[in-house]
Amino acid sequence: MKAVIITIGNEILKGRTVNTNFSFIGKLLTFSGYNVSLGIIVPDNLDAIAAAFRNAAAYGDLIISSGGLGPTYDDMTLTGFARAFNLNLKLNETAFNMIKNKFDKITPEREKMAIIPEGSIPLKNDAGTAPGVYMEIDNKKYIILPGVPREVESIMNNFIEKIRIKNYVYLDESFTVNGIMESSLAPYIKNLMKDYGDMVYIKTHPKGNEIKSPVLEIEVSASGNDKNMVQETIKNVINMIKRDIDILQDKH
Secondary structure (H helix, E strand, O other): OEEEEEEEOHHHHOOOOOOHHHHHHHHHHHOOOOEEEEEEEEOOOHHHHHHHHHHHHOOOOEEEEEOOOOOOOOOOHHHHHHHHHOOOEEEOHHHHHHHHOOOOOOOHHHHHOOEEEOOOEEEOOOOOOOOEEEEEEOOEEEEEEOOOHHHHHHHHHHHHHHHOOOOOEEEEEEEEEEOOOHHHHHHHHHHHHHHHHHHEEEEEEEOOEOOOEOEEEEEEEEEEOOHHHHHHHHHHHHHHHHHHHHHHHHHO
């Protein structure tokens, strides 16, 4: 199952805010059985938001967005989402009650956070005010989240079991090697990947100076239906690389 993550906000594009939501959601989805196939960042602009949702639908079975659900004029994610799929926005009673429980007084700005697409389901936000939104359209699942990281984490941690792929295991493990350059190890890793096919993914992360003092973190990940088999596969690959590292260092 493929997933797309959309991050919405001028502050992300300007570099003012680090996109930690993408990292959190991407990791959570990966360990829940999804292949995150695309990431999109767009500004607080209706046309851009609508286009992002339409484009995401072509790439993913699950689309998750963060940002733009608050009470201010530039929080327009749900309007953009509705525009993308010709949906009507309506005050949702459940969402409105969630908002009322947070505030002593309801203002138009606060009520705005309870206006969501007809047919969608509000998601309780234990860490903030604006509810998240869940909706299915044409066999695609959409989860629309606020932008505050603690709220994203709270909503997703509460909801993830409902969308987790059953009988799926993803694991990864990393180790560090010294004294061999990434460019020297690359042909070996390429051939090893061919031997294992889609079962295993091996990624090298340079941590030192490639020429003067090479240090590599090597990440090995695998997935499948049997946890023991996945663990054994990763163990075998790591042992093989460690066994061959000395030979490769001698050559390079």
